Amino acid sequence: MKKFWVRILLALLITVAAAVYQRITGPTYPVSGSTQIDGSMIRYKLLRSHGGEGDQPVTVTAPDTTVQAVMFFKRLNADDPWKGMKLKRDGEILAGFLPHQPPAGKIEYFVLVRKGGLEKRIPDDRIIVTRFKGAVPLWVLIPHVLFMFSAMFLSTLAGLEAISGGPALKKFTIQTAVVLFIGGMILGPIVQKFAFNEFWTGIPYGIDLTDNKTLIAMLGWLGALWAVLKEKNARAWAVIAAVVLLLVYSIPHSVMGSELDYKTGRIQSSR
Numbered sequence: 001m002k003k004f005w006v007r008i009l010l011a012l013l014i015t016v017a018a019a020v021y022q023r024i025t026g027p028t029y030p031v032s033g034s035t036q037i038d039g040s041m042i043r044y045k046l047l048r049s050h051g052g053e054g055d056q057p058v059t060v061t062a063p064d065t066t067v068q069a070v071m072f073f074k075r076l077n078a079d080d081p082w083k084g085m086k087l088k089r090d091g092e093i094l095a096g097f098l099p100h101q102p103p104a105g106k107i108e109y110f111v112l113v114r115k116g117g118l119e120k121r122i123p124d125d126r127i128i129v130t131r132f133k134g135a136v137p138l139w140v141l142i143p144h145v146l147f148m149f150s151a152m153f154l155s156t157l158a159g160l161e162a163i164s165g166g167p168a169l170k171k172f173t174i175q176t177a178v179v180l181f182i183g184g185m186i187l188g189p190i191v192q193k194f195a196f197n198e199f200w201t202g203i204p205y206g207i208d209l210t211d212n213k214t215l216i217a218m219l220g221w222l223g224a225l226w227a228v229l230k231e232k233n234a235r236a237w238a239v240i241a242a243v244v245l246l247l248v249y250s251i252p253h254s255v256m257g258s259e260l261d262y263k264t265g266r267i268q269s270s271r
Helices: 004-025 138-164 169-196 209-230 234-250
Strands: 031-037 040-046 049-051 056-061 068-075 083-086 088-090 093-098 106-115 118-122 128-133 258-260 267-269
Touching (some): 031 106, 040 118, 169 234
Antiparallel strands (some): 031 040, 088 093, 258 267
């Protein structure tokens, strides 16, 4: 990898792959699919996150007007009985709404479709859990996302620079540490404050995985920054820090995230 443009391209590909992986593997990614009941096609995209005010919509698409659907739901980890709500038809769409919850409140639900005397559960292999959160303004959300994936790109580039013996290791190490600090340690807590009314729920206040993995990545790059500035095993430190950040990004976003304890009214990490 002597050519610098090759390292840039490889770092970009790794960053894009990490972004896609984060998007599709997280616990808030919608559950989509299709099924049939007595020959009638049913399509669905069930949300697992709802931001802002208002109730969360739940919809399934069923062109056959003889198909009906009922949604069953209850608050997660609360002593609630299951409640049923018939979805109302509007053309091909059968729709209902989950009641709004406080930030970090969660509801588990599934949909039962019916035709004649037949029934089928959607999805058939699990119960959907959705998490409510406050509205996060775009003026902080967009910079947060851009800084975090810029940090991933710069981190990977610094690691490749260290492996290949490139001359720009110090520059990329400094840039990675600064960008990661802004994105993860400044903008990240602001986003969380808007979403869940807490700036920080990681160590030492909790075990929120998103906060803690950001902290671990930051410590790794602070170590690399120290090594680069002191010129002590700088390349080894940079490779280690880049690998740590890559491992951090391999953990799906929002796993073990904030969850409202309905019994105490306090926000804690997911069980």
